[in-house]
Amino acid sequence: MSTNKDIAILGVGMHPWGKWGKNFVEYGVVAARAALKDAGVNWRDIQFVSGAATIRNGYPGQVAGATFAQALGWQGAQVNTSYAACASGSQALAAARSKILSGECEVALVIGADTTPKGFLKPQPGDRPDDPDWVRFRIGITNPTYFALYARRRIELYGDTLGDFAAVKIKNAKHGLSNVNARYRKAFTAAEVAASPMVADPLRLMDICATSDGAAAIIVSSREYAKRIGRAKAPRIAAISTVTPTFASALVEMPDIATDSAVAAPAQSFRAALPKKAYEEAGIGPKDVSVAEVYDLSTALELDWIEDLQLCARGEAAGLLREGATAVGGRIPVNPSGGLACFGEAVPAQALAQVCELTWQLRGEAGERQVANAKVGITANQGLFGHGSSVILKA
Amino acid sequence: MNAPVLEGWFTLDADKPHLLGTRCTACGTYYFPKLKTFCRNPDCASETFEDVPLSRSGKLWSFTNAAYQPPEPYAQVDKDAFQPFAIAAVELEKEKMIVLGQVVAGIGVESLKAGMAMELKLEPLADGKLTWKWKPVVSR
Ligand SMILES: [Zn+2]
Numbered sequence: 001m002s003t004n005k006d007i008a009i010l011g012v013g014m015h016p017w018g019k020w021g022k023n024f025v026e027y028g029v030v031a032a033r034a035a036l037k038d039a040g041v042n043w044r045d046i047q048f049v050s051g052a053a054t055i056r057n058g059y060p061g062q063v064a065g066a067t068f069a070q071a072l073g074w075q076g077a078q079v080n081t082s083y084a085a086c087a088s089g090s091q092a093l094a095a096a097r098s099k100i101l102s103g104e105c106e107v108a109l110v111i112g113a114d115t116t117p118k119g120f121l122k123p124q125p126g127d128r129p130d131d132p133d134w135v136r137f138r139i140g141i142t143n144p145t146y147f148a149l150y151a152r153r154r155i156e157l158y159g160d161t162l163g164d165f166a167a168v169k170i171k172n173a174k175h176g177l178s179n180v181n182a183r184y185r186k187a188f189t190a191a192e193v194a195a196s197p198m199v200a201d202p203l204r205l206m207d208i209c210a211t212s213d214g215a216a217a218i219i220v221s222s223r224e225y226a227k228r229i230g231r232a233k234a235p236r237i238a239a240i241s242t243v244t245p246t247f248a249s250a251l252v253e254m255p256d257i258a259t260d261s262a263v264a265a266p267a268q269s270f271r272a273a274l275p276k277k278a279y280e281e282a283g284i285g286p287k288d289v290s291v292a293e294v295y296d297l298s299t300a301l302e303l304d305w306i307e308d309l310q311l312c313a314r315g316e317a318a319g320l321l322r323e324g325a326t327a328v329g330g331r332i333p334v335n336p337s338g339g340l341a342c343f344g345e346a347v348p349a350q351a352l353a354q355v356c357e358l359t360w361q362l363r364g365e366a367g368e369r370q371v372a373n374a375k376v377g378i379t380a381n382q383g384l385f386g387h388g389s390s391v392i393l394k395a
Numbered sequence: 396m397n398a399p400v401l402e403g404w405f406t407l408d409a410d411k412p413h414l415l416g417t418r419c420t421a422c423g424t425y426y427f428p429k430l431k432t433f434c435r436n437p438d439c440a441s442e443t444f445e446d447v448p449l450s451r452s453g454k455l456w457s458f459t460n461a462a463y464q465p466p467e468p469y470a471q472v473d474k475d476a477f478q479p480f481a482i483a484a485v486e487l488e489k490e491k492m493i494v495l496g497q498v499v500a501g502i503g504v505e506s507l508k509a510g511m512a513m514e515l516k517l518e519p520l521a522d523g524k525l526t527w528k529w530k531p532v533v534s535r
Binding site: 123135138149150152153156197200252258264267 | 422435463467492493497
C-alpha cells in the first residue's frame with residue numbers, strides 16, 4: 001500500500017555540529033556538496049531546493065532555500081522554504097516528497113543549517129502580557145521547567161530514578177563517541193552526571209541538551225529516477241507525519257502556562273499522535289522498527305518518546321534502558337547517532353540530521369555505532385507551537 | 396495591597412484568591428489565560444465566553460524548581476540573594492486542566508509529592524508585584 005508513495009534517499013551529508021562561529025550558509029553548502037557527492041548527482045540536475053527555515057535577526061527569509069541555492073550557484077531550480085520550529089526539516093522533506101510524487105520534479109535537495117545566537121534565549125524586551133512567552137518568564141518559568149515537569153512525572157508515576165536519566169546520557173554519549181558529526185564526543189560516568197549542577201529538579205545540566213551550529217542535507221528522488229541512475233536499492237522514505245496536536249492537548253507545552261481544558265473533548269497526547277500517523281502511512285507497526293532517532297531535549301524525554309513510539313508500554317521505557325535494549329547491540333537501539341545529547345540542537349537542521357543517521361544505519365555504513373541488520377528506522381521530533389514530525393525509512 | 400503582576404489574571408482576595416479564566420458558553424471548555432475570540436474545540440464554533448473564577452484547589456500533577464534565577468522579565472535580585480523556588484503543575488478537577496505556578500516560599504521539592512492537594516495563594520515577586528502561587532493544603 002505504501003510502496004507507490006515511497007521516495008528514494010540518494011544521498012545524505014552533514015556539516016559537523018559545534019560552535020564554529022561561521023555563517024550558516026557555509027555549513028549548508030558543505031552539507032549539500034557532501035549529499036550531492038554521496039548521491040552521485042550533479043548540482044545542475046537538482047530540480048527543486050527545499051530549505052528548512054528558522055527566524056534569525058528578527059526576520060524569516062534569510063535562512064531559506066534560495067539562500068543555499070544562491071551559494072551553490074543559482075541554476076533556476078524551483079525553490080521552497082518551510083518554517084515549523086524544530087520540525088522545519090521534516091516539512092521541507094515533505095514538500096520535496098509532494099513535488100516528486102506529483103511528478104513536478106524528479107530529484108530534490110532538502111537542506112537545513114543554523115548558526116545559533118550567542119547567550120541564552122530570552123524574550124524580547126518590553127511588557128507584553130498577551131504574549132505567553134513573556135508571561136511565563138515574568139512568573140519564573142523557563143525552558144527547563146517543562147522538561148523537568150515531564151521528568152518528575154515519570155519518577156512519580158513509574159518509579160524512574162535520576163540514575164535512569166543519567167543512564168540515558170551515558171548510553172548516548174557512548175553512541176556518539178565515534179560519530180564525526182557529533183559536537184560532544186566524550187564518555188560520561190554516572191558519577192560525572194551526578195556531579196553536574198541541578199538546573200530544574202530532577203534534571204541536571206548533563207540531562208539537558210545544548211544549542212549548536214550545524215547543517216544537514218538530503219538528496220531525494222522518485223524511485224524511477226533512482227533506478228535510472230543505478231540506485232534502485234537506495235533506502236526509501238515511507239512516511240512523513242507532520243500532524244497538529246488534537247484538542248484537548250494533555251500536556252502543558254512550552255510556552256503555555258496551562259493545558260487545554262478536557263471538559264468537552266478527551267485529553268490527547270501530541271507526542272504519541274506523531275508516530276501513530278507515520279505508522280499508518282507506512283503500513284507498518286512498532287514491532288517492525290529496528291532503530292529510532294528521537295528528540296532527546298532532555299534525557300528523561302527520550303524515555304517518553306520510546307513509549308510514544310510504542311516500542312514498549314507506558315512506563316516501561318526505563319526497564320528497556322536498564323536491560324540494555326536501547327543501546328547499540330540491544331534489541332531496539334535508540335539514538336545511535338548520540339542524539340541531541342551529543343549534538344546539541346541546531347533547529348532547522350535537526351530533523352534532517354535524524355534522517356541522515358537512519359540512512360547510514362539502513363545502508364550499514366554507520367561504523368562503530370552500526371545497528372545490526374537495520375531494516376526500518378523511525379524519527380520523532382517536536383518543537384514549539386504545535387509543530388512536530390515523525391519520519392519512517394525503509395531499507 | 397500590592398499591584399498584581401498581570402492585571403485581571405486573578406482575584407486579589409488575600410485569603411482565598413482565584414485565577415480568572417473564561418468558559419465557552421456553548422461547549423463548556425475553560426480557558427486560562429482568558430480566551431475571548433474563538434473556541435479551540437474543533438467541534439465548537441462558538442465565539443461567546445463568560446468570565447469565570449477557576450477552582451482554587453487541585454491535585455499536584457508534577458513539580459520542579461528553578462535552581463538558577465530566571466532571566467528578565469523575571470524580577471531580578473542580586474545573584475547571591477537568589478533563593479531557588481519550586482514550581483508546581485496542578486490539575487483542576489472541574490476544569491480538567493493543568494495550571495503552572497510557583498510554589499509558595501519556603502516549600503521545596505523535597506516536601507512535594509504527586510497527588511497532593513494544593514491551593515492557590517498570592518505572594519509578591521522580587522519587585523513587589525503579586526503573583527499566584529500554589530501551596531500544599533496541610534491536613535490536620
Ligand atoms: Zn466551545
